[in-house]
Amino acid sequence: DTGVSQDPRHKITKRGQNVTFRCDPISEHNRLYWYRQTLGQGPEFLTYFQNEAQLEKSRLLSDRFSAERPKGSFSTLEIQRTEQGDSAMYLCASSLPGRTSGNTIYFGEGSWLTVV
Amino acid sequence: QKEVEQNSGPLSVPEGAIASLNCTYSDRVSQSFFWYRQYSGKSPELIMSIYSNGDKEDGRFTAQLNKASQYVSLLIRDSQPSDSATYLCAVSPNAGGTSYGKLTFGQGTILTVHP
Numbered sequence: 001d002t003g004v005s006q007d008p009r010h011k012i013t014k015r016g017q018n019v020t021f022r023c024d025p026i027s028e029h030n031r032l033y034w035y036r037q038t039l040g041q042g043p044e045f046l047t048y049f050q051n052e053a054q055l056e057k058s059r060l061l062s063d064r065f066s067a068e069r070p071k072g073s074f075s076t077l078e079i080q081r082t083e084q085g086d087s088a089m090y091l092c093a094s095s096l097p098g099r100t101s102g103n104t105i106y107f108g109e110g111s112w113l114t115v116v
Numbered sequence: 117q118k119e120v121e122q123n124s125g126p127l128s129v130p131e132g133a134i135a136s137l138n139c140t141y142s143d144r145v146s147q148s149f150f151w152y153r154q155y156s157g158k159s160p161e162l163i164m165s166i167y168s169n170g171d172k173e174d175g176r177f178t179a180q181l182n183k184a185s186q187y188v189s190l191l192i193r194d195s196q197p198s199d200s201a202t203y204l205c206a207v208s209p210n211a212g213g214t215s216y217g218k219l220t221f222g223q224g225t226i227l228t229v230h231p
Binding site for chain 1: 158
């Protein structure tokens with residue numbers, strides 16, 4: 001499978017714990033995105049990397065959230081001191097560079113987080 | 117006003133009918149428009165992209181864009197039960213001449229195709 005890969009697929013954690021999600025993009029894609037989706041809503045943009053540089057962060061990304069892409073390949077999204085409101089599906093996506101092709105993003109299967 | 121709004125659902129159509137899904141957006145400088153299909157419990161899957169005014173057809177799917185009216189739609193011809201899913205409209209802004217995959221999504225329209 002050469003699509004976007006996310007791990008773990010499901011995570012149940014207690015409030016206050018830290019969680020980390022990993023994303024492996026499609027190999028030739030240098031752009032990587034994190035989105036969050038709650039039930040009944042469309043995905044919401046969180047942050048974007050081009051290679052290893054984090055170029056934009058949404059105001060949704062509070063200081064408890066941190067994302068990295070250290071070598072411009074895989075990325076991690078860490079949530080510290082989780083809250084029940086963090087329960088959502090965290091989606092990673094990637095795209096090729098370029099004005100048009102860079103807009104076409106391909107999602108991974110998502111990582112479901114449940115905070116109890 | 118939400119940035120991207122989709123017609124409220126759920127939408128139910130009989131098998132073989134045309135399903136029409138609508139979306140309006142508020143940012144006039146938006147340049148790229150997408151339709152994603154999302155099955156329950158799964159991630160969004162890109163089915164159509166459109167960048168210019170007019171129609172774009174791909175198999176049973178036709179996307180229509182009218183930038184003057186800030187309106188984009190998706191028609192599904194010969195609807196099948198397997199088309200039953202949530203359809204998400206997404207819009208990409210044009211920020212300072214560069215474009216990338218920062219999409220703004222609508223809330224989705226649930227489509228049910230009944231036999």
